[in-house]
Structures are given as structure tokens and as C-alpha cells.
Amino acid sequence: MMTTTRRALTAAGLLSLAAPRLARAEVGEVRFAEGFGLSYLPITVMVKEGLVDRRARQLGVGPVAARLLKITGGPAMIDAMLAGQVDFISGGVPPMINLWDKTRSSLQVRAIASMGNSPLHLNTVVPDVRDLAGLIGKGRIALPAVRISVQALTLQMACEKAFGESGFDRLDRQTVSMPHPEAMQALLSGQTEITSHFANMPFAWYEAKDSRITRVISSEDVLGGPHAGAVLYNTGRWRNANPKVFDAVALAIEDAMQLINEEPRRAAEIYASSNPGRIDLAETEAMIRDKSVLEFTSTPMGVMPYVSFMHRRGQIRTLPPSFKDLFWDNMHDRAGG
Incomplete structure (x- = not known):
């Protein structure tokens, strides 16, 4: 029969063999999805620079690979x-709010961080346009996704201010879903039905260089100040199954922000290497x-104006009292809004 001492040694040996497996119980790869534009630069930097793996190793759960997928809309x-094809997704605030509302008793979707403040500009080639009324019946307005994207909701909020509460959807019938690169190309070509584009950066920046372009509205005017371009x-x-890897991602986001702010040239190079087409490094920097x-x-920032509008319009059932209800606790010490 096995003695008590031998049993103890055997158990200790089994535990020592099991320890690495227990430490590796969390995922070994994190998959991120991002769209097109500089609003997503922190995700690109985080993945391309191996920042998640670095933080995961510090927390004792490495190695952790990070994979980036480009998905439009x-x-x-x-x-x-x-x-289950990706672990973290990114985009404007309204889709996240909508998903938070729908999954509160199931998947419990929340945001881990803002990707930074960045205005959206509604640009047009329609001549002599001074306000939204000048766009009525004048071609199509390109944005990433009709009715649900941050651009679509911002346009509705702007229309409500311009045309009254019942006129919030006055321009909806003219909107069309289109990725930003294609929308910019269509707008500047002057050869399609696209006469306006609700653009993020860098596309709004590039469009503004064309003398035919007029900026009709800025999202900062609609929301009353700076706001998150993407979250x-x-x-x-996923968080409950991978608590330490989640913490590694949260720390890696801060590392990415620091790199971008301290080394803008390097950040521009990372962006250029990860996006199609010819990227002007000096202009990106x-x-x-x-x-x-881009901040x-x-x-x-700028989360609660969307919440109020969406709740008032019946697009979400629950009215969260604070942005903290929509974000994980790693953001709860922030002075957001």
C-alpha cells in the first residue's frame, strides 16, 4: 500500500505538473476586429507591437498572441x-450601447476603453450648402452603416436639432452603407450618386483638401464637445473566462496610447504598414x-448624449445613469461622460 508520505509526494508532483496547465487555462490568442481610420490606431499599435503578450507575460499568463481582423461596419x-470568431470588436458608441442594452441578462457586453476623441465631419460636394436643409433631396450620404452606426445616429441627432423632434430621420432615406475608403473615393470622383460623406479621420482630413468640399456639420457641434471616435x-x-488576459488587454491599451502620444512618427509608420494604399507619413504624423x-x-467622452437620444427614441429600453454602467471597472476611476 502507498504510505501517507508517498501519497503526499505523489500529489505534490501531480500538482507541480498541473500548475503550468492551470496557468494556461486562459486563451493563448486574442482576436481584435477594427474598421478603417485613425480612430482605430491604438488597436493596431497594441497588436503590431506585441503589447498584449508583454503584459500577459508580466501577469503570468503568457505567451498570448494577438491577431487583427479588418471588418467593415x-x-x-x-x-x-x-x-465566436473575434474576441474584441471596435466601433462607434451607439452600436455598443445597443448591444449592452440587449445583452444585459446574457452575454453582458461592455466596453473596455475609448480609442480616443475624434470628430466626424459631414462633407459634401453639393454647391452652396450651408446647413442640413441644403442636402435634402441632393444625392446620397455615405456612412458605414445606415441607421445604427455612430455617423447615422449623429446625423439623426443633428436633424432633430435642425428640423425638430419629429424630423430626426429627415435624411435617413438618403443614407447608404459604404466603407470610408470607398465613400471618399466616390465623393471625390464626382461620378456617382454619393454627394456627401459622414467621414472619420483621416478621410475627413483628405476630403477637406479638395476645394469642392464643404463641411456641413461636425459631430462635436452636435454633441457639445469632444467625444470618443470609437470604443x-x-x-x-469572455472576460469571466479570461480575467488575466482581459487585464493584459486593458494595460496594453494604455501602453498603446502612451506610444502614440510620445512617438507620433513611429505610430504613423505602424498605421501605414497596416493599411492599404499609399499613406503619407508626414501627413499622418x-x-x-x-x-x-485626434486626441x-x-x-x-461624449457617451451619455448618445444614451439619452437612443433612450428617448426608444432604441434602448434601459437608461444607464452613468457611462460607468457601459464600461468595465478598469474605466470607473475616470472622469468620463
């Missing part, structure tokens, strides 16, 4: 996350340095 991203979010189910165009901070 909120609906496609959400479908990918719900199907990164995931499910409570200038955008990154310009805080009025890279993880603190959520």
Missing part, C-alpha cells in the same frame, strides 16, 4: 463576436499630433 463585427468592447462571458483632430486617450 458594426453589424458584421457584432455578428463575428457573437459567432473597444467584448462580452462578460501631423494628424496624430493635432489634438483638435488619443482611453477615457470615455
Whole structure:
């Protein structure tokens, strides 16, 4: 028979063999989905620079690989996350709010951080336009996803201010879903039905250089100040299964923000290497340095105006009292809004 001492030694040996497996119980790869534009630069930097792996190793759960997928539009991203094809998705605030509302008793979707403040500009080639009324019946307005994207909701909020509460959807019938690169190309070509584009950076920046372009509205005017251009979010189910890897991602986001703010040229190079087409490094660096165009901070800003509008319009059932209800606790010490 096995003695008590031998049993203890055997158990200790089994535990020592099991320890690495227990430490590796969390995922060894994190999959991020992002769209097109500089609003997503922190995600690109985080993945390309191996920042998640670095933090995961410090927390004792490495190695952890990070993979980046380019997906256009909120609906496609959400479908990918719900199907288990990606772990974190990114995009404008309204789709995240909508998903938070719908999953409160199930998947418990929340955001881990803002990707930074960045205005959206509604640009047009329609001549002599001074306000939204001048766009009525004048071609199509391109944005990433009709009715549900941050651009679509911002346009509705702007229309409500311009045409009254019942006129919030006055321009909805003219909107069309289109990725930003294609929308910019269509707008500047002057050869399609696209006469306006609700653009993020850098596309709004490039469009403004064309003398035919007029900026009709800025999202900062609609929301009353700076706001998150995009947020990164995931499910409570994933976080509960991978608490340390989640913490590694949260820390890696801060590392990415620091790199972008301290080394804008390097950040521009990372962006250029990860996006198709010819990227002007000097111009990209200038955008990154310009805080009025892009302010890279993880603190959520401009969230609650969307919440109020969506609840008033019946798009969400629950009215959260604070942005903290929509974000994980790693953001709860921030002075967001």
C-alpha cells in the first residue's frame, strides 16, 4: 500500500505538473476586429507591437498572441463576436450601447476603453450648402452603416436639432452603407450618386483638401464637445473566462496610447504598414499630433448624449445613469461622460 508520505509526494508532483496547465487555462490568442481610420490606431499599435503578450507575460499568463481582423461596419463585427470568431470588436458608441442594452441578462457586453476623441465631419460636394436643409433631396450620404452606426445616429441627432423632434430621420432615406475608403473615393470622383460623406479621420482630413468640399456639420457641434471616435468592447462571458488576459488587454491599451502620444512618427509608420494604399507619413504624423483632430486617450467622452437620444427614441429600453454602467471597472476611476 502507498504510505501517507508517498501519497503526499505523489500529489505534490501531480500538482507541480498541473500548475503550468492551470496557468494556461486562459486563451493563448486574442482576436481584435477594427474598421478603417485613425480612430482605430491604438488597436493596431497594441497588436503590431506585441503589447498584449508583454503584459500577459508580466501577469503570468503568457505567451498570448494577438491577431487583427479588418471588418467593415458594426453589424458584421457584432455578428463575428457573437459567432465566436473575434474576441474584441471596435466601433462607434451607439452600436455598443445597443448591444449592452440587449445583452444585459446574457452575454453582458461592455466596453473596455475609448480609442480616443475624434470628430466626424459631414462633407459634401453639393454647391452652396450651408446647413442640413441644403442636402435634402441632393444625392446620397455615405456612412458605414445606415441607421445604427455612430455617423447615422449623429446625423439623426443633428436633424432633430435642425428640423425638430419629429424630423430626426429627415435624411435617413438618403443614407447608404459604404466603407470610408470607398465613400471618399466616390465623393471625390464626382461620378456617382454619393454627394456627401459622414467621414472619420483621416478621410475627413483628405476630403477637406479638395476645394469642392464643404463641411456641413461636425459631430462635436452636435454633441457639445469632444467625444470618443470609437470604443473597444467584448462580452462578460469572455472576460469571466479570461480575467488575466482581459487585464493584459486593458494595460496594453494604455501602453498603446502612451506610444502614440510620445512617438507620433513611429505610430504613423505602424498605421501605414497596416493599411492599404499609399499613406503619407508626414501627413499622418501631423494628424496624430493635432489634438483638435485626434486626441488619443482611453477615457470615455461624449457617451451619455448618445444614451439619452437612443433612450428617448426608444432604441434602448434601459437608461444607464452613468457611462460607468457601459464600461468595465478598469474605466470607473475616470472622469468620463
